[in-house]
């Protein structure tokens with residue numbers, strides 16, 4: 001029976017687990033939630049082969065929004081940005097992948113100004129003004145870690161091995 005079968009070590013899994021792994025924090029902003037494009041956005045990262053390790057709908061505080069965007073504190077649009085991010089629930093996501101996952105997610109998202117974002121990117125397809133660009137993605141692996149730690153509590157993240165890992169990572 002299944003219960004008595006000895007656990008087998010599947011070599012590709014073992015090798016994949018030794019590869020460098022990065023994390024990125026992706027967030028559907030309040031306009032994306034209101035516009036009903038959460039499923040579309042999640043689907044793009046799933047199809048790219050990223051591994052979802054955290055997901056929640058969340059109304060964030062002003063303090064959290066300000067901490068998240070602290071590098072932009074001196075920008076003239078900062079107060080507007082904080083109002084925007086706290087204007088309704090956001091969808092917080094932690095995604096994991098091999099080296100390059102953070103930059104790859106930024107490509108799927110497209111340029112900050114949706115007018116400059118290429119076709120087939122999330123912002124290029126779904127948004128127009130920079131102040132309503134519907135999605136956030138970390139800009140470096142360091143910020144990926146920092147932002148995931150900021151938005152998620154430890155028990156909210158899941159460690160799991162997708163069966164497709166050996167087909168998605170070298």
Ligand code: ADP
Nearest residue numbers: 072077081111112130131132133135136137139
């Ligand atoms: P990104 O989100 O692409 O990493 P930034 O870190 O430069 O871009 O800016 C963070 C967010 O601040 C943007 O996604 C956008 O929502 C907002 N923002 C940036 N520049 C402007 C601007 N000129 N006017 C209004 N909002 C802006």
